Amino acid sequence: MEEYVIEMLNITKSFPGIKANDDITLRLKKGEIHALLGENGAGKSTLMSVLFGLYQPDSGTIKKDGKPVKISNPNDANDLNIGMVHQHFKLVEVFTVLDNIILGVEPNKFGFLTKKEAREKVVALSQKYSLSVEPDALVEDISVGMQQRVEILKMLYRDNDILIFDEPTAVLTPQEIKELMSIMRGLAAEGKSILFITHKLNEIMEVADRCTVLRKGKLIGTVEVAQTNREELSKMMVGRPISFEVEKQDIEPGKTVLKVENVVVPSKLHKNNAVKGISFEVREGEIVCLAGIEGNGQSEFVYALTGIEKMSSGKITLCGSDISKASIRKRSLLGISHIPEDRHKYGLVLDFSLAENLVLQHYREKLFQRFGFIRFKEVRNYARRLIEIYDIRSGQGPDTIARSMSGGNQQKAILAREIDKNPQLLVAIQPTRGLDIGAIENIHSLIVKQRDSGKAVLLVSLELDEVMNVSDRILVMYEGKIAGEFEPSKTTVEELGLYMAGAGDKARSTGQGG
Amino acid sequence: MKKVREFLGRRSVASFLSSLISIIIGLVFGYLLLLAFDSEKALFGIKQILFAGVSSPAKIAKVLYQAAPLVLTGLSVGFAFKTGLFNIGASGQYMVGACFALYTGIVLRQPWYVAMTAAMLGGAIWGLIPGLCKALFNVNEVITSIMFNWIGLFAVNLFFSNTPKILANYYGSANANRTANLAAANARAIIPTLGLDKLLKSPFMNISILIAVAIAVVAFIVLNRTTFGYELKACGFNKNASIYAGINAKRNTALSMTIAGCLAGIGGGIYYLSGTVQYTIEKVLLSMGFNGIPVALLAQSNPIATIFSATFISYIQVGGDAMQPEFAKEIIDIIISVIIYLSAVSLLVKGLITRLAERKKEAAPSPGQDTAQTPDDSKQEATS
Numbered sequence: 001m002e003e004y005v006i007e008m009l010n011i012t013k014s015f016p017g018i019k020a021n022d023d024i025t026l027r028l029k030k031g032e033i034h035a036l037l038g039e040n041g042a043g044k045s046t047l048m049s050v051l052f053g054l055y056q057p058d059s060g061t062i063k064k065d066g067k068p069v070k071i072s073n074p075n076d077a078n079d080l081n082i083g084m085v086h087q088h089f090k091l092v093e094v095f096t097v098l099d100n101i102i103l104g105v106e107p108n109k110f111g112f113l114t115k116k117e118a119r120e121k122v123v124a125l126s127q128k129y130s131l132s133v134e135p136d137a138l139v140e141d142i143s144v145g146m147q148q149r150v151e152i153l154k155m156l157y158r159d160n161d162i163l164i165f166d167e168p169t170a171v172l173t174p175q176e177i178k179e180l181m182s183i184m185r186g187l188a189a190e191g192k193s194i195l196f197i198t199h200k201l202n203e204i205m206e207v208a209d210r211c212t213v214l215r216k217g218k219l220i221g222t223v224e225v226a227q228t229n230r231e232e233l234s235k236m237m238v239g240r241p242i243s244f245e246v247e248k249q250d251i252e253p254g255k256t257v258l259k260v261e262n263v264v265v266p267s268k269l270h271k272n273n274a275v276k277g278i279s280f281e282v283r284e285g286e287i288v289c290l291a292g293i294e295g296n297g298q299s300e301f302v303y304a305l306t307g308i309e310k311m312s313s314g315k316i317t318l319c320g321s322d323i324s325k326a327s328i329r330k331r332s333l334l335g336i337s338h339i340p341e342d343r344h345k346y347g348l349v350l351d352f353s354l355a356e357n358l359v360l361q362h363y364r365e366k367l368f369q370r371f372g373f374i375r376f377k378e379v380r381n382y383a384r385r386l387i388e389i390y391d392i393r394s395g396q397g398p399d400t401i402a403r404s405m406s407g408g409n410q411q412k413a414i415l416a417r418e419i420d421k422n423p424q425l426l427v428a429i430q431p432t433r434g435l436d437i438g439a440i441e442n443i444h445s446l447i448v449k450q451r452d453s454g455k456a457v458l459l460v461s462l463e464l465d466e467v468m469n470v471s472d473r474i475l476v477m478y479e480g481k482i483a484g485e486f487e488p489s490k491t492t493v494e495e496l497g498l499y500m501a502g503a504g505d506k507a508r509s510t511g512q513g514g
Numbered sequence: 515m516k517k518v519r520e521f522l523g524r525r526s527v528a529s530f531l532s533s534l535i536s537i538i539i540g541l542v543f544g545y546l547l548l549l550a551f552d553s554e555k556a557l558f559g560i561k562q563i564l565f566a567g568v569s570s571p572a573k574i575a576k577v578l579y580q581a582a583p584l585v586l587t588g589l590s591v592g593f594a595f596k597t598g599l600f601n602i603g604a605s606g607q608y609m610v611g612a613c614f615a616l617y618t619g620i621v622l623r624q625p626w627y628v629a630m631t632a633a634m635l636g637g638a639i640w641g642l643i644p645g646l647c648k649a650l651f652n653v654n655e656v657i658t659s660i661m662f663n664w665i666g667l668f669a670v671n672l673f674f675s676n677t678p679k680i681l682a683n684y685y686g687s688a689n690a691n692r693t694a695n696l697a698a699a700n701a702r703a704i705i706p707t708l709g710l711d712k713l714l715k716s717p718f719m720n721i722s723i724l725i726a727v728a729i730a731v732v733a734f735i736v737l738n739r740t741t742f743g744y745e746l747k748a749c750g751f752n753k754n755a756s757i758y759a760g761i762n763a764k765r766n767t768a769l770s771m772t773i774a775g776c777l778a779g780i781g782g783g784i785y786y787l788s789g790t791v792q793y794t795i796e797k798v799l800l801s802m803g804f805n806g807i808p809v810a811l812l813a814q815s816n817p818i819a820t821i822f823s824a825t826f827i828s829y830i831q832v833g834g835d836a837m838q839p840e841f842a843k844e845i846i847d848i849i850i851s852v853i854i855y856l857s858a859v860s861l862l863v864k865g866l867i868t869r870l871a872e873r874k875k876e877a878a879p880s881p882g883q884d885t886a887q888t889p890d891d892s893k894q895e896a897t898s
Contacts, residue, residue: 016869308757329760340758349752360748360759363741372740 004066005030005193006051006082006162011060013046020046021057024219026212028162033184033194035204035225037237038214039436040407044197047214048164051195052084053077083155084164089147091139097150098122098135101157118157125156129186144293145176152183163187164195169203173293174464174497181207199237199436201230202465213237238438246444246469249452253472254284257456258305258425263314265300274300276480277314282425287447287457289471291464293500297480298460299341302429305458306338307331319424332361335424339414339431341460347414348402355383355398358417390416390446408439415446426450429460444470464493478502529814532864536812537826539863540856544849548841555840563849566836567829573836575716577829579788582722583608584824586781587806589733590637590774592815594655596737597770598750603644603659604778605803606666611637611779612786612793613670616693619703619787621679626703630783637779638772640666645771649764655771663799671795682792692792704789722784727821729780734817746770778803808854814864827854 006028013021021043028034038044049055051062053071061068064080071077077084091100102118119135126133131149139147148168155163165184169177184207188194196208204211204225211228213220213236220236234242259281267274275297282288290298303309305316307328316324323331332338340346348357359368359379368378383398392412394400402410411431418426428447432440447470451457461467467474467488474486476499484499544563548556567577587604594601601607614636619629644658674680674693682689685698696704704720711719737743748756749766757763781802786793809827813819830853834846841849 306758327760328757329762332760338758345752346754346758349748349755351751352748356744360755363744369741372742374739374741374744376739 003029005064007061007063007066008047008051009061009063011047011050011057011062013043013050013055013057019217021050022217022219023060024214024217026219026222028193028195029210030193031188031191032209033188033196033207035196035198035208035211036214037199037201037204037211037233039199039237039438041216042214042237042436043217044214045166048084048166048195048197051077052082052164078158078160080162081158081160082162082164083158083160085148085151085155085166085168087166087168087170089151091147091150093140094138096136096138097133097142097146100139100150101135101154103154105158122153122157125153129156129183129190131156131183144171145173145179148172148176148180149183152187161191162193162195164197166197167199168196169198169200171294173501174493175501177203201233201437204233205230215239234437237436240438242437242441246448248448251285251452251454253286254454256281256283257319258282258458259315259317260305261315261317263301263304263311263316265297265304265309265311267300268309272480273312274480275304275311278477278480278482280475280482280485282456282458284456285451285454286473287451287459287471288473288475289459289461289467290475290477291461291467291496291500292477292483294462296477296500298477299429300480301477302338302341302427302460305427306336329361332421335421337418337421337423337426339411339418339426339428341429341433343407343410343414348410350401350403352402353398354387354392354394354400354402354405354413355379357402357413358383358386358398360417361421386413386416386420389420391442392416408435408442411435411439411443415443419446419450423455425456425458427458427460430462431459432461432463432466440466464496467496468493476500528864528867529816529819532862532867533812533814533819533823535863535867536856536859537853539859540853543856544853547849547852551845552841559837559841559849562836563830563833563853566833569836571714572716572718573832575711575714575719577825577832578723579716579718579720579790580831581821581825581828582726583781583785583802584805584809584828585723585726585730585821586784587778587803588809588813588820588824589730589806589817590641590776590778590781590810591806592810592813592817592820593733593737593777594770594774595810595815596750597746597766598753599645599648599767599770599774600656601641601644601659601771601774601778602656602807603640603662603666603803604774604781604806605799605801606659606663607637607640607775607778608782608803609670609800610640610666611782613673613782614779615783615787616680616793617673617677619696620694620699621677623700624703626705626787629703629787630705630780633779633783633787634776635779637775637777637782639775640779641775642768642772645768645775648771649767659771663803667797667799671797674793674795689792692794693786695792696787696789701789703787705784705787718788718790720788722788725780725784726824729777730817730821733777737817778806781806805854830854 004027008024008026011021011024012019024043024047026047036044036047046055050057051071053073053076056072062071063069069080071080092103098115098119101122107114107118122135131153133146133149133153134142139150168180172180184194198204208225210222211225211233212222213233215237231241261279262277263275264273264277265275278301280288292298300309304311307326315322318334318336321334323334344350349360359382362368363374368375380398386392387397390412393409394405402413426447431443431447435443447457447459459471471488474488474491474496476483476486476496478500479502486496545556545560548559567573587608590604590607591601611633615629615633618624618632619626640662644655644662647653647658648655678684680693682692682694685694687695705722707720710721711717737747745761746766748761749763753763785791785802805827809820809824812823830850834850837846
């Protein structure tokens with residue numbers, strides 16, 4: 001019997017202007033957990049899309065059990081028992097768990113659904129792999145963790161034995177991540193082969209057997225995880241040594257910059273308030289982190305803080321002046337800088353040039369306009385300066401269209417714009433989301449530099465590593481309230497995880513209706 | 515060889531080439547239709563379409579005369595496009611503009627420039643209302659502006675029917691269903707010719723094309739050189755990011771539609787103040803406004819390119835008119851529409867060219883070809 005279930009041999013795939021995969025070979029053994037590691041844009045997704053039939057390689061062959069196969073579309077992949085859990089789940093929210101699992105392969109007799117057998121199969125599978133789900137619950141009502149288990153069951157129901165996980169831990173709490181890891185181990189023990197796309201080294205060290213590292217579309221190597229370490233993997237991935245600890249100066253927080261009092265923000269999704277009265281302060285030289293699972297009111301609070309949405313009650317004071325009702329531009333001029341959570345949607349005008357994006361808030365200043373006419377020369381000079389200082393890499397300098405830049409450099413451009421304003425308060429939401437280690441290191445050091453220069457920083461993050469490493473104070477948000485306040489040195493990831501999941505809150509708020 | 519690739523890779527070149535190729539596709543398809551309708555006279559027909567527009571100075575005058583309002587409705591649609599809005603209401607704005615101009619010129623007896631200002635105002639009002647609906651209540655501007663086309667049409671008809679002083683029969687003509695001849699009613703309201711009519715030996719020639727070109731240049735400068743244009747484009751490309759940056763997106767939405775209305779309104783004014791045409795009371799939306807859409811598409815919303823695309827479409831129409839009586843009016847309309855609308859597929863062609871250029875970068879250099887000079891949009895950024 002062939003040792004490898006899947007062999008991707010010398011795969012090359014080009015897109016206009018870029019070689020996304022350059023002669024990459026990846027071999028997956030039966031029953032192993034194989035991590036695919038690489039920075040953003042390294043070609044991981046392209047490679048997996050080739051395997052899943054979404055792209056055709058320019059050259060190279062794919063073999064299943066030693067036999068060459070052609071995968072033209074996801075249906076072919078499915079016929080070869082290749083399944084994929086996408087980063088963003090592909091579930092029908094208003095269907096039940098069971099309906100979602102059988103969707104597309106509904107068992108029927110003369111065109112009538114026969115759900116009974118399907119249910120038995122699902123229940124059997126979920127017991128076998130300890131994937132606890134409620135078959136009759138609607139997907140919109142269940143937790144993200146359970147939705148992911150539904151996705152896994154979908155693959156198992158189709159008898160897939162090659163399972164691709166695309167960054168599966170991005171949306172999970174620490175507890176859920178642990179659970180997922182043990183599920184993956186269980187699946188591998190049953191003979192399933194797993195391809196695990198990630199850029200989190202801890203997870204690889206914990207669960208993977210082997211790891212293939214890609215960098216800039218090229219294969220760097222495949223290593224046995226047991227014989228390597230985090231430092232080595234990160235060096236392979238980025239091409240240089242990376243420091244995991246964020247270096248911070250010891251400084252005493254100074255005057256209060258931001259004061260938030262009993263802020264209530266209505267929700268756009270439901271009738272309840274998204275933020276149910278929160279109060280805290282951020283002082284000079286301090287990074288305060290709002291931690292929590294997505295959807296617990298952090299985004300809405302930031303919208304209210306930056307003026308994008310109105311709050312229904314409460315007061316926000318910036319450096320002594322009440323900004324509760326100020327316009328977005330006024331707040332910006334008073335010294336709030338803002339790194340939005342979705343850089344494409346909110347951070348950049350992708351069809352503008354880099355230079356035009358860098359002056360998105362400054363174009364009205366005297367330096368950049370005269371009598372309403374933009375002084376493009378000054379704008380370009382300014383852009384060149386920021387490009388130099390913040391090491392923003394782009395094809396055509398200031399004239400590069402933002403859309404064509406890599407995610408990390410787009411984020412650097414936003415940071416450059418926001419930090420160069422020298423704001424009193426920097427609000428950063430998920431500033432490293434979707435970025436690779438090299439870029440994360442860069443961005444963390446920029447944020448810390450801002451703090452070290454005596455400015456206030458409010459960081460909103462879902463990544464507990466980031467929360468623990470960067471912040472001076474942690475506020476955990478749960479269901480629109482602050483569930484607890486911690487110092488990173490005096491708490492653990494596990495404790496934070498409990499508070500993020502609401503367990504820490506139980507002691508205090510009993511008898512409160514949902 | 516390398517030059518060719520670089521040349522093709524430049525976005526302005528890709529834009530120009532794509533428009534050119536789509537025009538050719540449109541013409542070929544038009545010829546095929548002519549063959550299908552009447553194969554014997556097809557050659558005559560396509561010759562007329564291609565060359566009638568330059569066959570005499572008078573024809574050139576006719577082309578320019580019709581191009582002027584088209585430039586303006588094209589600018590109207592293109593300006594809104596740049597801001598992320600689809601102004602399908604240029605037709606209504608055009609009619610209301612014409613109505614304001616004619617009332618000011620005929621009944622209020624004002625000179626042409628006052629009447630033009632009134633036209634601008636009328637169009638602006640007709641653009642402002644859909645703009646406000648979009649900005650304040652997030653009502654889709656396509657729906658409101660379509661409705662405002664019809665509201666505009668019937669409001670103008672109603673107004674003309676009930677204003678005896680504006681109608682032709684008040685000034686001695688037999689017709690009660692059209693507005694007065696400006697020469698009879700108030701010659702001062704006619705747009706001056708500055709001798710251009712003598713130059714081209716055509717009563718149709720006046721300075722309207724010069725006005726349209728000047729306005730196109732202003733629109734270009736506003737969009738590409740000013741903070742105001744920067745804001746408008748930012749809102750058009752990415753409303754959310756603009757709001758984040760503190761730009762007042764609602765104000766810009768309303769303003770953009772107002773300016774679009776202004777432009778279409780001037781178009782109405784410029785056409786009906788020429789003194790050679792009278793507004794006829796009919797229950798049909800005027801196509802001049804709708805033709806602004808292909809004009810803008812063909813120009814890829816670039817104001818300077820709009821001058822050329824409008825002239826082209828006007829040229830085709832003059833050519834079409836010259837096909838009578840060998841071809842029926844309806845057939846000519848079909849063929850012209852086909853050419854115009856196929857011409858507007860330029861965005862599709864542009865994508866193909868860009869891809870081709872990028873592929874060439876990787877593959878071996880292709881054999882050389884002459885690098886034609888492009889029009890002066892080389893500095894202009896390609897539109898969305």
